[in-house]
Amino acid sequence: MGNNYGYLPLFETKSPGRPFLIKLYVLTIFVAVCMIWVYRVRYLPVEGVLERWTWIGMFFAELWFSIYWFITHLVRWNPICRCTFKDRLSQRFEKDLPRVDIFVCTADPEMEPPIMVINTVLSMMAYDYPPEKLSVYLSDDGVSELTFYAMLEASRFSKYWLPFCKQFSVEPRSPEAYFHNEPLDDHKLYGDMKNWIKVTSKQDQVSEEIRKEHKGFSEWDFVSSRHDHQAIVQILIDGRDPLAMDNEAQRLPSLVYLSREKRPRYPHNVKARAMNALFSCIRVSSRISNGPINMNVDCDMYSNDSNSIRDALCFFMDEEKGHEIG
Template identity: 85%
Template sequence: MGNNNGYLPLFETKSSRRPFLIKLYVLTISVAICMIWVYRVRYLPVEGVLERWAWIGMFFAELWFSFYWFITHLVRWNPIFRYTFKDRLSQRYEKDLPRVDIFVCTADPEMEPPIMVINTVLSMMAYDYPPEKLSVYLSDDGVSELTFYAMLEASRFSKYWLPFCKKFNVEPRSPEAYFQIEPLDDPVKTKEWLFIKKLYGDMKNRIEVTSKQGQVPEKIRKEHKGFSEWDFVSSRHDHQTIVQILIDGRDPLAMDNEGQRLPTLVYLSREKRPQYPHNFKAGAMNALIRVSSRISNGPIIMNVDCDMHSNNSSSLRDALCFFMDEEKGHEIGYVQYPQSMMKVKKNDLYGNSLNVIFKMEFPGIDANGGPMYIGTGCFHRRVNLCERKH
């Protein structure tokens, strides 16, 4: 859809295809609630103190439920959905795409195993995006040399994993999730699939064996000077800042095994002292903003939890369609993606897939000013986080 000047937007917004059904449902329940109120008022207990208190309690409970229900469905009254045009983005801005810094946060190598963390990191490194404009930062609040070792292994494995993803258009780009899918009957792909799977299996085994030992062997510590930082760490709550650039994307010699540029990969464990509050994840994000500003300083920032991985390698370009739209882009401060749960049982008795939240609440809230920030899977403008005054 364009205007008289021939402008074609990078995204469009559409209302729900079934607004009538949604509104009919809301109106029907509203009538039923009003009938309950009428019933309560008409049948007020005349005798008995206990009966009157029971009536008052039930009536106020129903009023509170009704208020909550009306507020909830007022938000859902007119949900909207947004659609992007990545082809238009590529045609206009492929050579001028902005730098993007991705922040991955972890805090405990036992609760968040290093092999899980690097699967998230690798899926971010493998985005369909110019690698020289992509930087991935890991914030390790657990200051674990096991996590650093896993990152070192991931930096080496990425030289094979990234070209494999691009060559065969792999989805999802988390190795652990991808290798649960059997390869197609393509002999070339099957051969490379088996080779990459073996590399991943060997790496996974080394990381898990080292994690079970609880420390990195001296032989491995000699492979990278960064391990010497842990000689000065008193505890996870009392240590200096550790910053290690494992892959420097600014270096033209940082290439994969097919001679293509690699994205920047940085390990960070911020300084902590017992006498100062560290503010948990918010503190980690602040530290990542400061460190990344001195290395890559991407105008777009994405943050993601370490137990998430990207299931769509084009999602970064989707987000940029909102930020870079010539007419509406300046109105958007952040783009929030919903979460997609894996291995949810068919009946989903406990609502683990969060379908109501992500398929009903988010589109409804988006029509009323924008979705909530849920702490992960969100793209931000750097200027909104640290420079612009509101």
Template identity: 65%
Template sequence: MLINFGRKRSRYEEALPNIDIFVCTADPMIEPPAMVINTVLSVMAYDYPPQKLNVYLSDDGGSDLTFYAMVEASSFSKIWLPFCKKFKVEPRSPEAYFRTAVLEPLEDPVKAKERSSIKKSYEGMKKRIETTTKLGRISEEIRKQHKGFREWNSVASRRYHQTILQILVHAKDPKAVDIEGQPLPTLVYLAREKRPQYHHNFKAGSVNALIRVSSRISNGPIILILDCDMYSNNSESMRDAVCFFMDEEKGHEVGFVQFPQSFENLTKNDVYGSSLNVEIHGFDGNGGPCFIGTGCFHRRNALCGQKYSDQECKENWKGWNDIKMEETASVLEDTSKVLASCTYEEKYAQWGNEMGLKYGCPVEDVITGLAIQCRGWRSIYFNPERKGFLGLAPTTLLQTLIQHRRWSEVPSLCLLSGIPLFPKISSAWVLPFAFVIIVHRAYSLGEFVWCGGTFQGWWNEQRMWLFKRISSYFFAFIDNILKLMGFTDSAFAITAKVAETDVSQRCEQELMEFGASSPMFTVIATMALLNAFCFVGGMKRVLMDMQSWFSNPFTLQILLCALLVIISLPVYQGLFLRKDEGRMPSSVTQWSLMFAALACALACY
């Protein structure tokens, strides 16, 4: 779809639709409130009419610490938004901007003076939030600043509380303006009701509650879903996405526009293979990309279960901005709370099935996107030169494996047992195997480099795919079996967004982090040792048989085993060579040695 962005922006400025922005957080310890509000402030500062922006924070942790940070952010936005728009700064996350602003030339004395003043205000706000977060409670002095803190008087725990809904900034309020008198975006805090006897369906349940609550408060026809660590890196992303929906010829077919998930803390060669650019881009040629849970603009109707209809969808476009909510903030708060209650979905069972994000699977985003496409909608992959969103990639191997376990081969023993799997190299039948192996890997490498990666980055990705296959996906399979048999409920593991200083330093040096004990590490270490033992056993077999490499039936298996050993070099280093805190725990080393030796003994027997 080719669009003249500049022409459409000027033509449709007045007709731009309202946008509802959902930011999701779940734990103030793993996802610090200071980080969360940077994402919130970055989307509040979009290059877009502020009265048409509505920002919602879903706090599934139900934390007054996060609410306090939102109160601070609502106040700081009054000086931050005018500064961003006056000087067209990028990015518009205060933390990211002030971290990179040191590289800017200070030729404009007015900008330099204002920047210094606002940076001082930001540092003060950040210090207050971090101090309060570290303390773990809200002081009585702070509680007096906003009526919303009274809600926590009746909160028993993060898993047992009523719906907490506070409209911190209401666009219809004449007082909701910045220091220059310009309107501010609507800003809403939501902690949906939680009761132990009701399953809350994790992020999917959180987003579905936001869909319902926002339909009562603002009802924007387009919804942007973001994780709390994915701040806006490009203030024009919203206009760019809207251009796809507003295209006269094909816009009515678009169900969602997916931006790639990009990270600001990737090492040069992406040691943990966190980038998914190749995979997401590959979908674009087959009906459009899948929905990956963040950085995605959705058509509200499509997300809520509407099937695509050519004529009906064209007609609906004209009425997008017809709905206006004139109630006061307090009225909207009172009437909207029931939409985020635990029992609401019992009366409307289509939520999580036909409407909103799908339930029953930790990768609710992917199956939701597929369901939207099955209803006839197209999806768009948009990857502008300046990344639309930047987040934080896992900085340890365990975080990466846990993440992929939520999202979701051992030929070596045959070598040790004397069972050939491939033809001899001297046989013509080896050619199909060689062709597939070489062409597939060459294509994979070329595709990766074409998307901006490096050879070392591609190699790291191959390593991570091996690790994920034998650990994350294996445990995910076990989890699903146990869930289907009724032994366990679905679980949602939150990936840590902060790292200790020494962990960050090792990540920057591209040293794999093995510092924690985990069954997944035991599996990876066992497989690495098994491949090493089998490689040695295979070499011994070839040398004792005194056969030519070309006539030996185990040559390809030995080469494959050698490749697996090379891929596993960081594991051997973590097991036996490294002395830092990121090495394999001794318990993992002991168990993996025992399991690998036992497997080899059984194979030989």
């Protein structure tokens, strides 16, 4: 590492070029656009104030759209693509890969149903990355007991889902997306979990039986409202604990539920403040995993490629060109 003798890059920048016919097509439109400008300037009406100003108005509208069109095609004229070499990343850095903290944000259990949120969370937990170096945090601005319950279910389901993904190279690793076209009866575990969450969502409160399953539910005894409550941090899976294992006896990534403190009269600045609670000096993650690489996703965006972290690290960790991009 760091020894540039026999250095092989972790990524490559290629120019696929733009086919000649597309370039020709764009050029013909460009010539046509120029002819419209010439026409507008040459045939400006000399009589009639209204006609004259309408003509000038049309000219400026066309000018504005042509500039927009021109800029759009200028940036597409010579496209480039970047390819990563994940095998080289593994060879050089597998033992020294950095810890990665992933933050998923949610804010409203009605607009962002907990089953969707945990599908995003599960797809992040299932990244192809050393589990002891991966932590997934859910920031819940809706301070919803139901979302916490769904996270508890997800922590249990992950013990089956993660080894299943690895064994069968599942893509994408969101269970809902993967089982999309298949009857849920064939995937009983996921079907059961989904049903439980659905049934619980229909009730006003999480039942007493469920509340007994985790001490974290007691936090909700002190929640006055969505805008008035203490900070809640619950570590559902502690990846630092070597005994946190899936059902194939492999280590699991950390899974943390967080709802930042909110009090009336204090602005809570939507997602931005939630990110501060996660990232800044009072950063919750710094006390748990403190990963130098952080990633943020909205709860409605599951990962559709289990190699995304490794792809990103190829850009960050390339010894010679990494600083140009990462």
